[in-house]
Amino acid sequence: MKYFYFLGLIVVLSSAFVSSPVTNQSQPIIKASMDRGKIIYLQRCMACHQVDGSGGPRLNPPLDGASTVKGNDKLKLVRIIIKGMTERVEIDGEYYDNNMSANPDLTDTQIADVLNYIRNSWGNKASIVTIAEVKAARTKIK
Numbered sequence: 695m696k697y698f699y700f701l702g703l704i705v706v707l708s709s710a711f712v713s714s715p716v717t718n719q720s721q722p723i724i725k726a727s728m729d730r731g732k733i734i735y736l737q738r739c740m741a742c743h744q745v746d747g748s749g750g751p752r753l754n755p756p757l758d759g760a761s762t763v764k765g766n767d768k769l770k771l772v773r774i775i776i777k778g779m780t781e782r783v784e785i786d787g788e789y790y791d792n793n794m795s796a797n798p799d800l801t802d803t804q805i806a807d808v809l810n811y812i813r814n815s816w817g818n819k820a821s822i823v824t825i826a827e828v829k830a831a832r833t834k835i836k
């Protein structure tokens with residue numbers, strides 16, 4: 695009887711290891727990136743977008759729940775971080791009067807980190823932004 699419990703345990707344990715190998719590998723990477731990104735966020739972004747990503751009415755857009763933040767257009771996101779934003783554009787049905795400051799001094803790693811933080815904090819969940827993706831995007835940004 696003990697033998698069958700043991701077999702059952704093996705089956706349960708091995709299925710836990712076999713399932714979703716991608717998540718198991720990328721989880722520590724994104725955690726480390728988000729931890730670094732949080733520090734950048736608190737230093738450079740929080741003043742306008744708030745600690746909880748809620749922004750400020752008619753001034754600064756929320757990042758929590760924002761379609762661009764969670765979306766797949768990573769080039770657009772990298773451009774916003776590097777260049778800032780001064781044009782008055784519609785964001786998820788609203789307009790915001792403030793301008794966003796540019797961050798030309800952030801490295802590719804720092805940009806990936808802050809994007810991983812805002813894309814996976816509060817209610818947001820999105821794919822990892824890699825350093826290679828930021829590097830490639832930067833070459834397309836004038």
Ligand code: HEC
Nearest residue numbers: 738739742754760762779780781782783790792793794795
């Ligand atoms: C001085 C205030 C300010 C700071 C600091 C700031 N932002 Fe912004 N951000 C804005 C404003 C205002 C907009 C919208 C600009 C517009 O409508 O032209 C914006 C737009 C954005 C957008 C686009 C949102 C969307 O849904 O399309 C992202 C992403 C973003 N900011 C991320 C960041 C990150 C990350 C940082 C820190 C590196 C940061 N912002 C720092 C004010 C700021």
